Amino acid sequence: MFNVLTHRVYRHLFFAQVIALIGTGLTTVALALLAHDLVGGQAGVVLGTALAIKMVAYVGIAPLVGAYASRLPRRTLLVSLDLLRAAVVCALPFVTDVWQIYVLIFLLNACSAGFTPVFQATIPDILEDEAQYTQALSLSRLAYDLENLLSPMAAAALLMVMSFDVLFVLNALAFAISASLVISVLLPASQPLEEIPGVWRRISHGLQIYLKTPRLRALLALNLAVSAAGAMQIVNTVVLVRSMLGLGEQEVALAFAAAGGGSMLVALLLPRLLDRLPERPVMLLGGMIMALSLYLGWLGPSFAGLVGLWWLLGAGASMVMTPTGRLLKRSCQPQDRPALFAAQFSLSHCCWLFTYPLAGWLGLNVGMTEAFAMLGTVALTATVLAVLAWPRRDLDTLLHEHFPLTHSHLHYHDEHHQHEHEGWEGAEPHSHPHTHSRQVHRHLFVIDNHHTRWPL
Incomplete structure (x- = not known):
């Protein structure tokens, strides 16, 4: 499993993930102590509400970011979200009321809802070999499990020598280190994306x-x-x-x-x-x-x-x-x-x-x-x-039928696009009106703009 860490770009991204996870684990403990300081015995209610807000942020924000992530530079997006998370965590020690916790938790997890899917979608573009990618998935799972085990113990040890407010600062530092590791490598550019009309259709x-x-x-x-x-x-x-x-x-x-x-x-x-x-x-x-x-x-x-x-x-x-x-x-x-x-x-x-x-x-x-x-x-x-x-x-390769269709979208000249040009269309990928004739063929099948239904 650890052989995949010889890949420099993945190694930097993996350690960025691990450091950010450790910092997040420290904040989990510090947040419980902050809630207890504010409301005493009702801290469980505050934490339960914060957890629900976290899930709402994940559910609502992730598709929105996913709709536009391919249109933004990956490295800039990931670094910006890391730095935003650091800024939000730095604000937590200054909280004086419960509603402020809820607002900051929503902002923190809205950034995480943008960061995590983009980060995960970048790894298969870096590790194109299936065996290496499988090793990376296992290593990522191991990192999450170790964070669940080690972060509470690390927080307990740190709390023996410092107040819980410092844990928030350490989490901000972890996000900053994560951002610096992402900056230190070049990430593959996003694939050209066909323009999808309408905000809801993109989301x-x-x-x-x-x-x-x-x-x-x-x-x-x-x-x-x-x-x-x-x-x-x-x-x-x-x-x-x-x-x-x-x-x-x-x-x-x-x-x-x-x-x-x-x-x-x-x-x-x-x-x-x-x-x-x-x-x-x-x-x-x-x-x-x-x-x-x-x-x-x-x-x-x-x-x-x-x-x-x-x-x-x-x-x-x-x-x-x-x-x-x-x-x-x-x-x-x-x-x-x-x-x-x-x-x-x-x-x-x-x-x-x-x-x-x-x-x-x-x-x-x-x-x-x-x-x-x-x-x-x-x-x-x-x-x-x-x-x-x-x-x-x-099966990955499926026999399926295409019906006649005329439309315009960004495309390469692949097996679905074999047509004449007049010279003005420009370099590939390019967009212009074109016609697909009826055909039945077999190839690697996924749902996309040319394959909108799974073949029976």
């Missing part, structure tokens, strides 16, 4: 590609399974360990670490496994593992049993999330990657926006045993829907 372009592609509709269902399992683990661990099992803070940390440990182990093993198997059986198995783990929680496990269940949840989630980038890369034209990665970012967080409050409400009002069962049913139903939506023979 919804990535969503349309996503929802018209069978394997991505299955991915959306699996995202729901991941969010059902993850919400149960994130929202209810402290209640299960402290209130129901009567254990302490160390056991809470161990339970969270178990999910991260399962996810990391799978991330380490997946590159070799995906050399031998397609994504479909691996990801569907991950969905089934998560559903089974939630149903086993119905038995009211001991602490050791809960650790085992959380380990399985983490492993199953990693089996789904790690190969996601490969599916997205396969399912669009290079110029549509920012829009499609933004659609994945937005739709997956829609699932979390649904399951976070559901897990909390079920645990509080129905009971933990019933919460396990009901969220297990959500995960199982989502996985079954993914099985039905994802064709067993998921």
Whole structure:
């Protein structure tokens, strides 16, 4: 997995990602302490609202940025968003009221909703080799898991020698270092993009590609399974360990670490496994593992049993999330990657926006045993829907028919554009009125402006 770090451009971007993640983890802890300083025992309500605002920013902003990201210089966009995040975090120590937290959290996560999909869509343009790209996906998954494990411990150690306000400053410094690492490399230019008329059509372009592609509709269902399992683990661990099992803070940390440990182990093993198997059986198995783990929680496990269940949840989630980038890369034209990665970012967080409050409400009002069962049913139903939506023979090259069409758009002279010119059209890619005749042919198929429906 670590061989991919010999690629200089990717290495700089990867460490930019890691440093930004560590800084964000410090802010998570500092934000909880800031909320407690402001409202005392109601800090949980403030944090829950901030989490909901974060998800709303992710869901609403990502498609908007994805619609226009290909029209902007990548490096300038990423650096600008990093510096904006640094400025917002620097403002957090000066907060005096709860509403100010909400505004700053929205701004911070609006920038993240722009940064993350563009960053993710840039990696396959840097690592065109499929094996290297798979290694990069696993390494990215490992980075997220390590951040979840190490950032709280790092924050605890720092708080022994400094106030929590300094953690915000360290996060701003992390974003600044991330920006400097992005500046230090040249990123490939965005592919020329066909002009799509209308703001809404531009914003919804990535969503349309996503929802018209069978394997991505299955991915959306699996995202729901991941969010059902993850919400149960994130929202209810402290209640299960402290209130129901009567254990302490160390056991809470161990339970969270178990999910991260399962996810990391799978991330380490997946590159070799995906050399031998397609994504479909691996990801569907991950969905089934998560559903089974939630149903086993119905038995009211001991602490050791809960650790085992959380380990399985983490492993199953990693089996789904790690190969996601490969599916997205396969399912669009290079110029549509920012829009499609933004659609994945937005739709997956829609699932979390649904399951976070559901897990909390079920645990509080129905009971933990019933919460396990009901969220297990959500995960199982989502996985079954993914099985039905994802064709067993998921071929890349498909036979399909084009109907006669006359239109104008930016194009190269590829297999869909073979026509005469009068000399004024200019260099490729260029735009002028042209006619497509009826034809039936077979080639690598993705949804785009020439292929608006998946062939039956």
